[in-house]
Amino acid sequence: xxxxxxxxxxxxxxxxxxxxxxxxxxxxxxxxxxxxxxxxxxxxxxxxxxxxxxxxxxxxxxxxxxxxxxxxxxxxxxxxxxxxxxxxxxxxxxxxxxxxxxxxxxxxxxxxxxxxxxxxxxxxxxxxxxxxxxxxxxxxxxxxxxxxxxxxxxxxxxxxxxxxxxxxxxxxxxxxxxxxxxxxxxxxxxxxxxxxxxxxxxxxxxxxxxxxxxxxxxxxxxxxxxxxxxxxxxxxxxxxxxxxxxxxxxxxxxxxxxxxxxxxxxxxxxxxxxxxxxxxxxxxxxxxxxxxxxxxxxxxxxxxxxxxxxxxxxxxxxxxxxxxxxxxxxxxxxxx
Amino acid sequence: xxxxxxxxxxxxxxxxxxxxxxxxxxxxxxxxxxxxxxxxxxxxxxxxxxxxxxxxxxxxxxxxxxxxxxxxxxxxxxxxxxxxxxxxxxxxxxxxxxxxxxxxxxxxxxxxxxxxxxxxxxxxxxxxxxxxxxxxxxxxxxxxxxxxxxxxxxxxxxxxxxxxxxxxxxxxxxxxxxxxxxxxxxxxxxxxxxxxxxxxxxxxxxxxxxxxxxxxxxxxxxxxxxxxxxxxxxxxxxxxxxxxxxxxxxxxxxxxxxxxxxxxxxxxxxxxxxxxxxxxxxxxxxxxxxxxxxxxxxxxxxxxxxxxxxxxxxxxxxxxxxxxxxxxxxxxxxxx
Numbered sequence: 001x002x003x004x005x006x007x008x009x010x011x012x013x014x015x016x017x018x019x020x021x022x023x024x025x026x027x028x029x030x031x032x033x034x035x036x037x038x039x040x041x042x043x044x045x046x047x048x049x050x051x052x053x054x055x056x057x058x059x060x061x062x063x064x065x066x067x068x069x070x071x072x073x074x075x076x077x078x079x080x081x082x083x084x085x086x087x088x089x090x091x092x093x094x095x096x097x098x099x100x101x102x103x104x105x106x107x108x109x110x111x112x113x114x115x116x117x118x119x120x121x122x123x124x125x126x127x128x129x130x131x132x133x134x135x136x137x138x139x140x141x142x143x144x145x146x147x148x149x150x151x152x153x154x155x156x157x158x159x160x161x162x163x164x165x166x167x168x169x170x171x172x173x174x175x176x177x178x179x180x181x182x183x184x185x186x187x188x189x190x191x192x193x194x195x196x197x198x199x200x201x202x203x204x205x206x207x208x209x210x211x212x213x214x215x216x217x218x219x220x221x222x223x224x225x226x227x228x229x230x231x232x233x234x235x236x237x238x239x240x241x242x243x244x245x246x247x248x249x250x251x252x253x254x255x256x257x258x259x260x261x262x263x264x265x266x267x268x269x270x271x272x273x274x275x276x277x278x279x280x281x282x283x284x285x286x287x288x289x290x291x292x293x294x295x296x297x298x299x300x301x302x303x304x305x306x307x308x309x310x311x312x313x314x315x316x317x318x319x320x321x322x323x324x325x326x327x328x329x330x331x332x333x334x335x336x
Numbered sequence: 337x338x339x340x341x342x343x344x345x346x347x348x349x350x351x352x353x354x355x356x357x358x359x360x361x362x363x364x365x366x367x368x369x370x371x372x373x374x375x376x377x378x379x380x381x382x383x384x385x386x387x388x389x390x391x392x393x394x395x396x397x398x399x400x401x402x403x404x405x406x407x408x409x410x411x412x413x414x415x416x417x418x419x420x421x422x423x424x425x426x427x428x429x430x431x432x433x434x435x436x437x438x439x440x441x442x443x444x445x446x447x448x449x450x451x452x453x454x455x456x457x458x459x460x461x462x463x464x465x466x467x468x469x470x471x472x473x474x475x476x477x478x479x480x481x482x483x484x485x486x487x488x489x490x491x492x493x494x495x496x497x498x499x500x501x502x503x504x505x506x507x508x509x510x511x512x513x514x515x516x517x518x519x520x521x522x523x524x525x526x527x528x529x530x531x532x533x534x535x536x537x538x539x540x541x542x543x544x545x546x547x548x549x550x551x552x553x554x555x556x557x558x559x560x561x562x563x564x565x566x567x568x569x570x571x572x573x574x575x576x577x578x579x580x581x582x583x584x585x586x587x588x589x590x591x592x593x594x595x596x597x598x599x600x601x602x603x604x605x606x607x608x609x610x611x612x613x614x615x616x617x618x619x620x621x622x623x624x625x626x627x628x629x630x631x632x633x634x635x636x637x638x639x640x641x642x643x644x645x646x647x648x649x650x651x652x653x654x655x656x657x658x659x660x661x662x663x664x665x666x667x668x669x670x671x672x
Contacts, residue, residue: 141387
C-alpha cells in the first residue's frame with residue numbers, strides 16, 4: 001500500500017523536488033509534478049527549437065565550478081536562439097549524473113542554472129535525471145518564440161551586405177590553452193586580469209540575446225560562432241551561396257587576445273578557428289547597418305563590421321594585413 | 337581560404353548529412369542545414385514539451401541492436417505525449433557517441449530512428465552529436481500539439497472515476513530478467529514464443545499514441561507507466577488527492593507474464609513495480625467509459641478497467657485475490 005507523498009516519492013522525485021522544482025517558475029511547467037510541460041505561443045508565432053549537449057571532459061573540465069557548467073550548458077543554447085532572432089521561452093534538461101557527484105555539486109549546479117534561467121527569462125520546463133557510468137552529460141533543449149516565418153536563417157546573405165560580429169573573437173579558444181597549461185599566460189606575457197579574462201570567456205559564454213530582436217529586424221543572415229569564426233562564417237556563406245571578404249585587421253579582439261597574438265602571431269589562427277566564442281556573426285544590408293548598430297549600442301552589445309558579401313564561388317576569404325588571403329590548417333572545430 | 341561545400345564541412349557535418357538529414361523531412365527542420373528548427377502551431381494550440389534520455393548500460397544493454405535502441409529512445413518520449421493526449425509534432429536528438437561505435441552502428445541507429453519517425457509521424461527537427469568517453473547517451477526532446485489547455489494532467493481524477501490501463505503490465509520487467517539470465521525462461525517454463533515476447537517488450541516499448549486523442553477527450557487524468565504501475569498510479573493519486581482501489585486480478589497480464597507468475601507467484605511484485613511498461617494508466621468518469629473503450633477498440637489498443645477512484649488519504653491500494661491490501665518492497669523504479 002502506498003499512501004501519502006513521502007512514501008510515494010522515489011529518489012529521483014526527491015532530487016527533482018529539492019534542486020530543480022524552484023527553477024520551474026513557468027505555469028506550464030506544472031511545478032515539474034506532471035509528465036510534460038506546455039507553452040502557449042502567441043497567435044502567429046513560430047516556436048524555435050534547439051538542442052545542444054555538453055559532456056564532462058569534452059566540453060568542460062570535470063573540476064570546473066558546477067554553477068558555471070550549468071550556465072555554459074544553458075548559454076550555448078541561448079546563443080543559438082539569439083542568433084536566430086528568437087526570444088527565449090523555456091528549456092528542458094536531461095541530466096546524466098555519475099555516482100561520484102553528490103549533493104554539493106548538484107546544489108551549485110542548480111543554483112547556477114536558476115540564476116541564468118532568471119537572468120535570461122528562460123525557465124526550466126521539465127526534463128529528466130539519470131545515472132550514468134560515464135561523465136556528467138547535460139543535454140538541454142531550448143525553445144524560442146518569434147513571429148511566424150521570421151527566424152533569421154544562414155541563407156539570407158546578399159551581395160553588398162556587410163558582415164558584422166558581436167563582442168570579441170578568440171578569447172575562449174585562447175582561454176582553453178591557458179586553462180590547460182597555466183605557463184602559457186607567462187609565455188604570452190599576459191597580465192593577471194588578461195589571463196583571467198581569457199579563462200572566464202572559456203568558462204562562461206556571453207550569449208547575445210539582448211540583440212535578438214534587432215537581428216530579427218535587420219539581419220539578412222546570422223548564426224552563432226561556436227566552432228570558430230572561419231568555419232562558421234564559411235557555413236553561412238555556403239548556405240547563402242555567397243562569398244564573404246573579411247579583413248582580419250577588423251576582427252575584434254580583446255586586449256588579452258591582442259597581447260597573446262602579439263607574443264605569438266600564429267595564435268591568430270587559434271583565435272579565428274578555435275571555437276567556443278558564442279558570439280553572433282551576421283550580415284546586414286548596407287542601408288540597415290546604422291539601425292542595427294544603434295540597436296546593438298542601445299542593448300550594450302559591441303558590434304563590429306569585419307567585411308562584405310559578394311557573389312562568387314561560395315565561401316569565406318580572410319585577408320591579412322597585406323591584403324593577401326590567409327590559409328588555415330583546420331578551419332572549423334569538430335569532435336569528429 | 338574556404339570555398340565550396342566539401343572543404344567547409346567538418347566531420348560532424350558529414351555525419352549529420354549522411355545519417356540524419358534523410359530523417360529531417362519537416363520543412364521547419366531546414367534539412368538540418370541551419371542552427372535551429374521551427375514549428376508553427378495551429379492557432380489556439382499548446383505545445384507539449386517532454387525530454388527523456390537513455391544511457392547505455394543503464395537503460396539498455398550496449399549490445400542491443402542499434403535500431404531498437406533508437407526506437408526505444410524515441411518511444412519513451414512518444415509514450416508521454418500519448419498519455420498527455422498530444423499528437424506528435426517532432427523531436428530533437430542529442431547523441432553522445434563513444435569512439436567505439438562506428439558507421440555500421442550509426443547506420444542501423446539512424447535507420448531505426450527514421451522508421452519510427454515516419455511510423456509515428458514525429459520527424460527529426462534538429463539536435464547535435466558529440467563525442468563522449470562514457471557510454472552512448474541518447475537525449476531526446478519531443479514536442480506535441482493539442483488544443484490550448486487540454487493536456488491530460490495527473491491531477492484530474494475524481495471520486496467515482498474508473499481506472500483503466502492499456503495493453504499488458506509487467507512484460508518488460510520480466511523480459512529484463514530473462515534478458516539478464518536466459519535460464520530464467522526455463523525455470524518459468526516459458527515457451528520460446530513467450531520468452532521472445534517478454535524480451536521484445538523490454539527491447540521495444542509500444543507507445544499508445546493511437547489513443548492520445550481519445551484520452552484527451554475522455555480521460556480525467558492519465559500518465560504513462562514507465563517506473564512501475566504501483567508507483568506511477570500512486571503519483572497520479574497523490575497529484576489528484578484521491579485513492580485508487582485496484583484489483584490485482586484485473587490487471588492485464590500477457591500469457592507469458594501469467595505463466596511466469598504461475599511458476600513463481602512472487603513475480604507479481606516484479607510485474608507491478610518493475611517499470612519499462614510504457615503503457616498508459618488513466619482515469620475516466622463512469623459516464624465516459626464506453627466512449628473511451630470504443631475509441632480504444634477502434635484504434636486497436638486493448639484497454640482494461642482495473643479499479644476505481646474514491647476520496648481518502650491520497651495513494652493507491654492494490655487488493656489481492658482475497659481482497660486484502662498488498663505490500664510492495666519497492667513500489668517504484670528509481671535510479672537514485
